[in-house]
Amino acid sequence: MKHLRIGQIGEDLACEYIKNRGYKIIERNYKEKWGELDIVAKAPNKTLIFIEVKTLTNPNFSGLKPEDNLTSSKLEKLKRTAELYANNNPAIIKDNKGWQIDLITILIPIDVNTDLALKDLMTYCRINYYENI
Numbered sequence: 740m741k742h743l744r745i746g747q748i749g750e751d752l753a754c755e756y757i758k759n760r761g762y763k764i765i766e767r768n769y770k771e772k773w774g775e776l777d778i779v780a781k782a783p784n785k786t787l788i789f790i791e792v793k794t795l796t797n798p799n800f801s802g803l804k805p806e807d808n809l810t811s812s813k814l815e816k817l818k819r820t821a822e823l824y825a826n827n828n829p830a831i832i833k834d835n836k837g838w839q840i841d842l843i844t845i846l847i848p849i850d851v852n853t854d855l856a857l858k859d860l861m862t863y864c865r866i867n868y869y870e871n872i
Contacts, residue, residue: 749794774816787838805844842869
């Protein structure tokens with residue numbers, strides 16, 4: 740269950756990261772039968788953003804980076820779920836300038852106490868933001 744905790748911490752860090760950049764969180768963990776949207780947010784430019792979050796602790800002896808965990812099948816599920824969300828929420832879409840899917844990856848050093856406050860934990864993590872994947 741440690742991976743679930745790390746995933747939740749990653750999503751919390753991602754929310755903090757984008758809020759610090761002026762984004763407004765609309766929803767978290769939106770689920771459909773075939774997929775989930777980690778974060779739904781509105782960017783400062785009023786674009787609706789669906790954010791996938793991938794988090795790993797370091798060192799990762801397999802050589803994988805968090806980015807490697809976004810497979811083409813996962814991306815297809817994300818697109819399908821985002822499309823459904825957009826179609827089922829016309830009021831949200833009407834107030835925005837289109838939508839896109841972004842990726843946030845987080846690498847948490849293995850020796851960092853994950854019980855730190857998010858603001859403090861962020862200083863130890865490597866966070867990458869990929870827009871419009």
